[in-house]
Amino acid sequence: MNYNYRYRLRPSDALEDQLAWxxxxxxxxxxxxxxxxxxxDNTSAYSEQKLLPSLKKWWxxxxxxxxKVLQKVVQRLYDNLSTLRGHKENGYHVGTxxxxxxxxxxxxxxxxxxxxxKNTSGRTRLWLSKLGEIPLTFHRDLPDDxxxxxxxxxxxxxxxxxxxxxxxTPDDPPQKPENPEKxxxxxxxxxxxxxDTDGTAVESPDFSDExxxxxxxxxxxxxxxxxxxxxxxxxxxxAQRHADxxxxxxxxxxxxxxxxxxEYDLVASEDLDAKxxxxxxxxxxxxxxxxxxxFLRMLEYKCEREGAHFVAVDPSGTTKECASCGVSTDKPLWxxxxxxxACGFKADRDANAAWNILSRGLEQVGEGRSESTPVETAxxxxxxxxxxKRVVExxxxxxxxEPSGEQ
Numbered sequence: 122m123n124y125n126y127r128y129r130l131r132p133s134d135a136l137e138d139q140l141a142w143x144x145x146x147x148x149x150x151x152x153x154x155x156x157x158x159x160x161x162d163n164t165s166a167y168s169e170q171k172l173l174p175s176l177k178k179w180w181x182x183x184x185x186x187x188x189k190v191l192q193k194v195v196q197r198l199y200d201n202l203s204t205l206r207g208h209k210e211n212g213y214h215v216g217t218x219x220x221x222x223x224x225x226x227x228x229x230x231x232x233x234x235x236x237x238x239k240n241t242s243g244r245t246r247l248w249l250s251k252l253g254e255i256p257l258t259f260h261r262d263l264p265d266d267x268x269x270x271x272x273x274x275x276x277x278x279x280x281x282x283x284x285x286x287x288x289x290t291p292d293d294p295p296q297k298p299e300n301p302e303k304x305x306x307x308x309x310x311x312x313x314x315x316x317d318t319d320g321t322a323v324e325s326p327d328f329s330d331e332x333x334x335x336x337x338x339x340x341x342x343x344x345x346x347x348x349x350x351x352x353x354x355x356x357x358x359x360a361q362r363h364a365d366x367x368x369x370x371x372x373x374x375x376x377x378x379x380x381x382x383x384e385y386d387l388v389a390s391e392d393l394d395a396k397x398x399x400x401x402x403x404x405x406x407x408x409x410x411x412x413x414x415x416f417l418r419m420l421e422y423k424c425e426r427e428g429a430h431f432v433a434v435d436p437s438g439t440t441k442e443c444a445s446c447g448v449s450t451d452k453p454l455w456x457x458x459x460x461x462x463a464c465g466f467k468a469d470r471d472a473n474a475a476w477n478i479l480s481r482g483l484e485q486v487g488e489g490r491s492e493s494t495p496v497e498t499a500x501x502x503x504x505x506x507x508x509x510k511r512v513v514e515x516x517x518x519x520x521x522x523e524p525s526g527e528q
Contacts, residue, residue: 264290279357389432448464
């Protein structure tokens with residue numbers, strides 16, 4: 122299996138200048154081959170990479186950059202071109218690849234060779250060809266049988282440098298159970314971030330303090346003269362506020378998704394068009410902040426890693442449809458209770474949707490509807506919830522089974 126491990130680099134001032142110079146040189150190489158791409162027919166990544174040795178004869182600076190790094194720059198250009206073509210084939214209106222200005226190109230990659238992890242005087246360092254040894258914060262060990270395939274060096278907008286190690290382990294992911302026993306359906310939202318069929322409702326994390334600090338920093342930046350030393354200093358403050366907010370959000374999402382992936386044999390969730398939901402008018406900021414797309418991607422790859430089924434179902438009608446009898450009932454967003462006029466089944470609105478999601482997920486994997494009926498196990502309207510703070514502090518929400526719903 123393939124994983125990415127991210128570590129903070131601690132370069133000296135001299136090494137930091139070298140890293141920045143390497144990034145900028147790679148940017149210029151990218152622009153050079155983009156210029157050729159726009160003026161030469163029938164080119165490919167392989168044919169352009171073969172020109173690199175001759176390019177070094179008159180571009181002397183390239184001799185100070187590892188050959189694999191330069192090859193990855195060319196490959197990056199053609200990967201971007203392939204992505205652009207894919208969007209066009211899918212009906213999107215696309216333009217052309219853009220020239221990279223200073224500050225728009227922030228990373229370079231070693232592939233297969235030119236890097237090594239070393240232990241110098243009890244401290245782990247990353248050795249890079251043409252650059253030397255760079256101290257890093259090695260906060261977690263790599264798996265014993267892991268092989269490092271790539272190393273990407275990246276500078277964040279905050280000015281901090283990171284190394285992303287792409288590793289490969291020989292073990293295949295665990296086999297998924299043919300007859301999953303522990304199954305859960307999850308309905309995601311804004312008031313309650315996740316409401317599942319086992320009686321857990323996780324509240325959305327409160328990032329109001331972080332947003333307020335970010336807004337203050339942005340207002341201070343707007344008062345600075347663009348491009349001045351004070352403007353650059355404040356720009357980094359704004360970038361750090363963005364990074365703090367992103368880090369806390371991802372920490373919550375990682376822990377919540379890891380809980381579901383490790384505790385269940387089958388996880389069913391909605392196949393949401395997160396980008397389309399953000400583009401809808403009204404409340405788009407909260408939809409964007411919920412990061413549903415990121416959560417579902419994390420949940421999918423972690424289920425794959427743990428050997429659990431992940432099923433994304435069609436979300437249409439999951440809120441309207443009764444989990445007990447299947448009759449659809451329109452209800453406005455402010456109505457938080459599901460009350461079926463046909464069978465009399467009552468439950469929390471999100472709990473009812475979670476049961477419908479689980480039933481559709483079981484049907485997709487061929488298990489049929491859940492053996493325990495929603496009427497017997499669904500939650501009442503006044504369900505207690507688990508705070509997002511407890512998820513972050515403990516690493517997983519505490520399950521609390523509530524009394525059965527009414528019919």
